[in-house]
Amino acid sequence: MGGRAVKTDVMRLGVFLALLTAGCTSTVTRDVPTTVKVPVTVPCVKDKPVEVQALRDRMTREEWASLTTDQRQSLLLGQGFDHKAYGDKSKVVIAGCP
Numbered sequence: 001m002g003g004r005a006v007k008t009d010v011m012r013l014g015v016f017l018a019l020l021t022a023g024c025t026s027t028v029t030r031d032v033p034t035t036v037k038v039p040v041t042v043p044c045v046k047d048k049p050v051e052v053q054a055l056r057d058r059m060t061r062e063e064w065a066s067l068t069t070d071q072r073q074s075l076l077l078g079q080g081f082d083h084k085a086y087g088d089k090s091k092v093v094i095a096g097c098p
Helices: 002-022 061-065 069-095
Strands: none
Touching: none
């Protein structure tokens, strides 16, 4: 019966080692890349937009009087769009400055 006791001890040792190594397993995780937004400072723009010159400074009264109503309207609308574009460009320039 001495051989049987050795087999039982070897079996117990095998089961013990199996249980011991089963506890050593670890979960494998993968690193997943993520996007992180980082604010970046932008230096001030040195090229300022050119200010819009008023029609009264560009034209004399005689030139203005010689224009038709449609021509006047077209010039005034163009000046309005120029002022809007100037304002938009100025906002962009100011946005980068502290």
